[in-house]
Amino acid sequence: MNILLADDEKPLLSFLARGLRAEGYECTCLNELHEVLPFIKKHMPPVVVLDRLFGAQDSLSIIDSIKTLPSPPMVLMLTALDEVSERVKGLEMGADDYLCKPFDFDELLARISALRRRMSAPQQTNQNNIKMGSLELALQERIVFLNGEELALTKIEFELLLYFAENQNKVLSRERILSRIWQTYSDPNTNIIDVYVSRLRKKLEREPQLSIQTLRGNGYRLALK
Secondary structure (H helix, E strand, C coil), rough: CCEEECCCCHHHHHHHHHHHHHHCCEEEEECHHHHHHHHHHHHHEEEEECEEECCCCCCCHHHHHCCCCCCCCCCEEECCCCHHHHHHHHHHHEEEEEEEEECCCHHHHHHHHHHHHHHHCHHHCCCCCCCCCEEEECCCCCEEEEEEEECCHHHHHHHHHHHHCCCCCEEEEEHHHHHHHCCCCCCCCCCHHCCCCCHHHCCCCCCEEEEEEEEECEEEEEEEC
């Protein structure tokens, strides 16, 4: 698997590339932010390890453009900004994972491995669409329509909404959501589920009959009023 490494710290880039190649990965290194999006569009790497700051440039500025590509890569963002608010901001903007500098190389490998598992998770094979009010999920095309208009969703947003729609009006625990969507069986001690639920709620606002309900201590439920 080819991984795009993008960071303005050349010594760190070299270190990461050597380490990942030793683990069997192919790596491409870029140290200019303006090179990242064109490279992704041309070569479509499945995973991008992206530094948050390139001098005065914030790579969050290109996340939306990356995630709206036809086959967007998984983005693991590296950053020296370790405040919780900054991590949440990165996830809200569309990053799939977030790792603060300095980090242990073994943790980086584990995060990349987790992204690979998410990419290779079995896809829904049912050819029928799922409908819930004015919400319609076209499973084969992996497209969502709300009030007849296509809804722009990231891969994780789609998977989470699909899980809710498959279990409409049923309560899904945080543990079940973590296991299904993030393929983890331990609590990451972050509010990543809350972040993605909040993003879905905003995107479903145009349909007041739909709501993702929080049942404190139990989990979440997609309900039709």
